[in-house]
Amino acid sequence: MSIEFKGRVAIVTGAGGGLGKQHALALAARGAKVVVNDLGGDVHGVGGSVSAAQAVVDEIRAAGGEAIANGASVTDFEAVQNMVKQAMEAWGRVDILVNNAGILRDKSFAKMELADFKLVMDVHVMGAVHCTKAVWPIMQAQNYGRVVMTTSSSGLYGNFGQANYGAAKMALAGLMQTLSIEGEKHNIRVNALAPTAATRMTEGLMPEQVLKALEPSAVVPAMLVMASEDAPNRTILCAGAGGFEAAQITLTQGVYLGVGPDTPERLAAALAQVTDLTSALVPKAGSEQGALEVGKAMKAHGA
Structure with a gap:
């Protein structure tokens, strides 16, 4: 079974480099028309330029694909709505949304400024909310949609120095759980990707040999499956270095103790x-x- 996206329109946020760029290139290579969104800031969310997104668009077009660049910040709902309008004016539909945009502001919780906690939550959580909210009525009307949230092992299992990032990533898993239920009757399938990949956000954190194994492109197959017509629904796929797993939020059988003083x-x-x-x-x-x-x-x- 070949996974193809001919006639499909995809929006990929944070697609100016790293994992997002690989997502955009892969979708385009398999026939999707792609909105390459990137604010153009650094890993801390500082700065902004559409040049990174445009470079990816140029690469897609050079390979014979169709793409347009967008420099909206996912924290700005009006700008996100305009991005979706741009896609609709160009191609008349939006089939796939890959919520990939993110930043890091790592510090131990004791040393972390609340502003850094809030900003990470705004970019990851509200950014995904803004983008999903903007495409949701379109997907409902066309009775088709595929939404990929980007969660993380830092959210699912914790990681020192990433209380803000981990909280945001676990929130996205929770958002996926409910949206997958609400979207099912409209053939909107919502899943989450937990990638292990070497990007700008992991430089200097891992040995060179490990970084080579963790090429962002190794994560892309999991995204393609979740963006495809035969995508699962309500699944957390973990991917890295060619390995693929599923994370589950489970409930034990527990015990009955009743309610009493003891x-x-x-x-x-x-x-x-x-x-x-x-x-x-x-x-x-x-x-x-x-x-x-x-x-x-x-x-x-x-x-």
């Missing part, structure tokens, strides 16, 4: 059983937690 003490004593992953579930909706808990309570009371 329940805190009994819960503390039973934590090993509560956290036991044997027969853990991957809930399809948040309501499954309540259903499991009420079911245990009813069983305990013979109902």
